[in-house]
Each structure stands twice: as structure tokens, then as C-alpha cells.
Amino acid sequence: MKLKYLLILFISITALSIVGCSDDDLGPTGITTKPEDPDDNTDPDIDFIIPSYADDYSAIASWDKRNEWNLANVHDPSVAYYNGYYYMYGTDASYGNSHEGHGHFQGKRSTDLVNWEWVGGPFYEAPSWVADSLNAIRLRMNLEAIANDNIQYGYWAPVVRRVNVGGQEILRMYYSIVIHNYIKTGNPTTASFDGSWTERAFIGMCESTDPAGAVWEDKGFVTTSSSDRGLDFSRASISDWSGYFYYNAIDPTYIVSPEGNHYLIHGSWHSGFALLQVDATTGKPLNTLGNPWADNASELTARYGARVGTRSNGSRWQASEAPEVIYKDGYYYLFMAYDGLDVPYNTRVVRSENIEGPYYDITGRNFTNGQGDSYPIVTHPYKFNLSNGWVGIAHCCIFQKENTDEWFYMSQGRLPVNVGGNPFSNAIMMGHVRRIVWCPASVNEPNNLWPIALPERYAGVPEEYGTITENELIGTWEHINLSYRFAQQNSATGLTLKSDGTMTGALTGNWSYNESKKQLTLGNVIVCVEREVDWEASPRRVTLVYAGTEKNLNATYWGKKSK
Incomplete structure (x- = not known):
């Protein structure tokens, strides 16, 4: 099972609302600043509302206070602009599991990227196609079906984009559903280890013209985890990390190329990231995928997508995930998360002139061929003075502010462990929106620009300064x-x-x-x-x-x- 699942499951189940904050800290509209100190680098005549919502939101983490959350309880966000709002959806995760029983992929929306209101997600139960697809695959593998009531689901990492289909603008969401059952016996992974790997993940798709009303039409199966090891899903021990799956079907990103071609890039922790072309109208794979296993990598990747990047060539457990791709000024920029999500999470970026790659980092290392860790660092755990700082800052979305050339980075940021005496403070996940700056790679390359997130979160400081x-x-x-x-x-x-x-x-x-x-x-x-x-x-x-x-x-x- 992917380390990410184990960590988030542990901290979300154990998190309790034991750290308080005053009502004054929770105001959604912020405070007005009229600075008087000349060292403040500001104009005393400008009225500007600075956000005042608390970083430690544990006092309002319960479901009945969701309309006060603002950017509280954000994990693996994705943002798209639609009908005057920026809509954000993310992984099912919240402090104290307050989201449980209330649907999946709940979202938020905003007009200014600073103040956000809660909106409902696309569905409340796992779509029926997931169990059907799982058991159809198991049948072809000569395995017994898993009873629907015994399938253990996890909901992860949607990506949302505004697309034009038949002249109508819609929101299209690709989402991940992970199966927490063993392959061999079909037992939940909470049962005794049975000598096999954990079952596969699926990527599905849904669409909406009314995200404000949480009205989504599910479109079903897109792809699934796939193996280059045939039907040998045996695992030597629980500490064996050799990996059965070549591609892990989670963490999709979605892009439309300048030529109008539609692509998914997905993958996590196994052999790397897969590039899969999809039909512009249906959103489904252009080519037939066939059985999600093959006897070798080349046979598999011919059907399930070319590998466009890997942190470590040959590694099956390489601590990179969450690809996010954008196109700007002749390059595809591929952002990714490194390491475990609780504390060490950090963000890197590589780029290519072609969607298929090869992708290079700022030093010229070939990420497509796994030539070592990639730079630059876009975000990393940090701490300014007089604060606890932030950790776990990755699995980002990158988006452009509507009708501008401004680019933004958004991810969760976690508080460190034991902040304020709260042993579960690392389960507090505040949404961070940051502006991206495009900076030269060196003093001798003024036009070789690379994206870096700013160290402070976006607050909409007016140009009047x-x-x-x-x-x-x-x-x-x-x-x-x-x-x-x-x-x-x-x-x-x-x-x-x-x-x-x-x-x-x-x-x-x-x-x-x-x-x-x-x-x-x-x-x-x-x-x-x-x-x-x-x-x-x-x-x-x-x-x-x-x-x-x-x-x-x-x-x-x-x-x-x-x-």
C-alpha cells in the first residue's frame, strides 16, 4: 500500500479537536490595515483587508462549522475557473475525519483567491462502475469477485478543468478511487497479510455545468493501475517494496495542448508518470487499453501510456507523485511532489518542449530517464521567525488567474507536530495559495525563466501600493x-x-x-x-x-x- 495512504489514514483517524483559538482569530473577512510605521513599506492611506482566519482551525474543524472553514481542511487541491468563480476540489481528508458520511471531493469556491466558501462534491457513494470494473478484472485474472460490501474504498486527488465540449463550457473532473483489499484473497488490508499486493486504483471522470449546485454526471472508467509483471502479484513480505504495479492510477493531471490534444499524466510512487491521450469529446482514452497487465514494461506502456518521468530509474518505490502540468511560452512545465506527505513533502519542477518529453530540470538532468533528483525546489518545509512555520507543502495545482498572466500555486500546508501542545497538529491542513514568480536560471541567462512559489501566501495586496x-x-x-x-x-x-x-x-x-x-x-x-x-x-x-x-x-x- 502506498505510504501516502497509511500516513493520512493514521493522522486523520487520530486527530482530535483539542487546540482552541479565539473567536477573533476566525473572522473570514479579515482586518483593515492602515500602516503608520515608515518601515512597513506601505501607504498609510490605503484601506486593505488582510485575511485574519486562523492557521490552527481545530476549533472550527467539525462538519457543522464547514461554512466557516475558508481554506481549512484542504488536501491535494485542484482549481478551475467557471462562471465567475474559482472552484477547488481535493482529496477526502479532514481534521478528525469531519467529512465522513458527507460525500466525496467536497470543494470550495472563491472570487478573489483569498476568501473561500464551501461547496458540495460530485457523489456520496462509490460509483457502481468501480466494483464492476474491479471484479471484471479479477475474473480475467482467475480470482474470485469481492462482494460489494467488502470492498474498501479510498477517494483521492481529483483534477478539475474547464473545457469546451460541443460549444458548451463545462467542468471536467478526473478522480482517483483506491481499493484497500488484497489481490489474492480480496480481504481488506486491515486483515492478516495474505502474501499479495494491495489491489489496484482507478481513475474515473465526471462532468458538471452546475458545480455550485453540486450537480455532476459521472462518466465512468478511464484507466486503472497496471503491471508489467503479468499475473505474478505475490509479495514476499509486508516489508517487500518491489512493487507489482508499474503505473499507479492516481494523482491525474489534465491538459489541453496548443494543438487541441487532450492528455492525462498520472502516477505515484511506483515506476513513474504515465502519459495517456484522451478523446476531447468523451474524455476517455483514445486507444483501447486492454488487460491491465503485460509481461514487460514496453508491452504495457504501449497501451497504458508512455513513461514521461521517473525520480529514480528502475525503482518501484521512489517517493515521487502528484504530477501537475501546464503549458507556458513554448514549454510544458511538470510539477511534482517528493517524499512522504506528513512533514517532508516538497515540490520540484521540470520542463519539456514536447508533452511526451524528455523533461529536464534546471541543471539539465533528464527526469524522463531518471537521472537524479530534479531542481529547482518550488516549495519545501520552512519556518520564518516568531512562527511554527509549515511542513508537508506539496501535491500542488498550478493555475492562471483569469484574464491575466499571473500564475498561482496551491497546495495544503501542514502545521508541524505538537504545535500548541496538540499531538495531532500535523493533521491540520490549511490551503495555501501562493503567487508564482518566473526567475532567471542564472545572471547569464536572463530569459531562461523558471517558476518558484513565493514564501508568503497570497492575500490580494492591491496595486495601489x-x-x-x-x-x-x-x-x-x-x-x-x-x-x-x-x-x-x-x-x-x-x-x-x-x-x-x-x-x-x-x-x-x-x-x-x-x-x-x-x-x-x-x-x-x-x-x-x-x-x-x-x-x-x-x-x-x-x-x-x-x-x-x-x-x-x-x-x-x-x-x-x-x-
Whole structure:
């Protein structure tokens, strides 16, 4: 069974609402800021509502308070714009399992990407096609059917897109349903180990023209987990991680190419990511898939999709998942999550000129051929001063703000363990929306731009604050070297940018600023500067932040002006 399932099952079942927060912390509309401190880098005449909803939402985690959740209880989100709203749907997961019994893939919607209201999901029970498809496959494998009442379902990782079908704009959702039964006996995986692997996952599809009313039409089976090992589903022991399935049919992403071709990319933790072309009208695979097993990888991938990427070539348990793909300026950018979801989750990105690949990272490593860990780091566990910080920041969606060239990153962020004395605080999953900045790979490649998420969450700071000037950058910053440290938060250290163009503290040497491009050069690293809210401050306030990387750094610079 995938590590992700075990972790989320454990923390969601055990989480209890034992940490409180005051009513003042829960206001959905926020507070008005009219800063008076000249070091605040803001205009005192601008009225701006800063979000005030609490990061620790345990006091409102129960189902009857779902209309107060805002971005509480978000996991593996996907966002699409439809009829004036950004609709977001995600994995069935919530603090204390408050969602149980209330349908699957509940969503939220927003007009401003800051304040979100709850909306219902597409169905309340597993669609009947899942059991039918499972048992039809088992029959062809000469295995007994599993009684419907004994099938254990898990609901995971939908992707939602707005598409035009026959002249009508609709929302199309691909979703994952995982079967938690053993292959050999069909027993639930909570029973004794039976010497076989866990059953397969399925990807299905549904469509809606009324997401506000939670009206969805299910379209059924799209694909399923597939193996290159024929019918040998035996597992030597519970600690055997050799893997039966080549492709794990979860975590789909969906894209329409500039030529109008429709594709799914999916996969998780097994051999890598599969590319499957689907019909634009039906949303189903263009080619017949056939039995979800073969005697070798090449025979399997010819039917179930070419492998476009793998973290480690030859590994069956490689700790990469959740592909998300976008197209921009001639490149397909493929974002992915690394490692376990509770603490170490972090996000990487690679790109290709072709949807089929090969995909390369910023250093030129070939991700399609599994040539090693990919950079840049887009997000990673971190901690600014005077806060607990965040962990588990990955499985993202990437989307464009309607009618703009602004791109956004959204994922869950988890609180670290034992925040506020709550042993279950790591089960608190707050939705994080962050702007993406496109930064040069090096000072010698000003047009080789790569996407990095900003270190502070999006709050909709108005443009009336004006152009960011060089003089505003002078002062004290919290600087984070966002490098890969498994299951550890990167902490902030002080950085001072002096008026003479030198810097001291976390970095030394010279700095300079290109105002027209909003690019700050720190030594030999170019970072992009934006205004955002300091969410750790009390009260929260507008400040300056930066993010950027360098092709040989194997890390990302994050920063926030503190004074």
C-alpha cells in the first residue's frame, strides 16, 4: 500500500479537536490595515483587508462549522475557473475525519483567491462502475469477485478543468478511487497479510455545468493501475517494496495542448508518470487499453501510456507523485511532489518542449530517464521567525488567474507536530495559495525563466501600493536557504541590505536591483520581489518578499522583509 495512504489514514483517524483559538482569530473577512510605521513599506492611506482566519482551525474543524472553514481542511487541491468563480476540489481528508458520511471531493469556491466558501462534491457513494470494473478484472485474472460490501474504498486527488465540449463550457473532473483489499484473497488490508499486493486504483471522470449546485454526471472508467509483471502479484513480505504495479492510477493531471490534444499524466510512487491521450469529446482514452497487465514494461506502456518521468530509474518505490502540468511560452512545465506527505513533502519542477518529453530540470538532468533528483525546489518545509512555520507543502495545482498572466500555486500546508501542545497538529491542513514568480536560471541567462512559489501566501495586496523601489529594499530581511533537508524545516536567518549596495548576515557581498523587472540580485542569485502579507506578524501586515534560484545552487532563496 502506498505510504501516502497509511500516513493520512493514521493522522486523520487520530486527530482530535483539542487546540482552541479565539473567536477573533476566525473572522473570514479579515482586518483593515492602515500602516503608520515608515518601515512597513506601505501607504498609510490605503484601506486593505488582510485575511485574519486562523492557521490552527481545530476549533472550527467539525462538519457543522464547514461554512466557516475558508481554506481549512484542504488536501491535494485542484482549481478551475467557471462562471465567475474559482472552484477547488481535493482529496477526502479532514481534521478528525469531519467529512465522513458527507460525500466525496467536497470543494470550495472563491472570487478573489483569498476568501473561500464551501461547496458540495460530485457523489456520496462509490460509483457502481468501480466494483464492476474491479471484479471484471479479477475474473480475467482467475480470482474470485469481492462482494460489494467488502470492498474498501479510498477517494483521492481529483483534477478539475474547464473545457469546451460541443460549444458548451463545462467542468471536467478526473478522480482517483483506491481499493484497500488484497489481490489474492480480496480481504481488506486491515486483515492478516495474505502474501499479495494491495489491489489496484482507478481513475474515473465526471462532468458538471452546475458545480455550485453540486450537480455532476459521472462518466465512468478511464484507466486503472497496471503491471508489467503479468499475473505474478505475490509479495514476499509486508516489508517487500518491489512493487507489482508499474503505473499507479492516481494523482491525474489534465491538459489541453496548443494543438487541441487532450492528455492525462498520472502516477505515484511506483515506476513513474504515465502519459495517456484522451478523446476531447468523451474524455476517455483514445486507444483501447486492454488487460491491465503485460509481461514487460514496453508491452504495457504501449497501451497504458508512455513513461514521461521517473525520480529514480528502475525503482518501484521512489517517493515521487502528484504530477501537475501546464503549458507556458513554448514549454510544458511538470510539477511534482517528493517524499512522504506528513512533514517532508516538497515540490520540484521540470520542463519539456514536447508533452511526451524528455523533461529536464534546471541543471539539465533528464527526469524522463531518471537521472537524479530534479531542481529547482518550488516549495519545501520552512519556518520564518516568531512562527511554527509549515511542513508537508506539496501535491500542488498550478493555475492562471483569469484574464491575466499571473500564475498561482496551491497546495495544503501542514502545521508541524505538537504545535500548541496538540499531538495531532500535523493533521491540520490549511490551503495555501501562493503567487508564482518566473526567475532567471542564472545572471547569464536572463530569459531562461523558471517558476518558484513565493514564501508568503497570497492575500490580494492591491496595486495601489505602487512600484517597488530600490530604497524600499534597504533594511533587515529574514532569509531562508530553501535546500533539500529530508523531513526538516529550513529556518530563517537575518540578512541586511545596506544602502551602499552591500549585504551582511546570511549572505555577504553586493546586491543590486532592477526596478522594471522587480529582480533583486543577491551575489550571483537573482530573486524576484513582490508585495505580500506577512502572515507571521501580529497583526498581519503588508511587506516585501522574494523568491528565486540559480541553476547550480540546488536550492531556492526565500526572503521576507522584517524591518
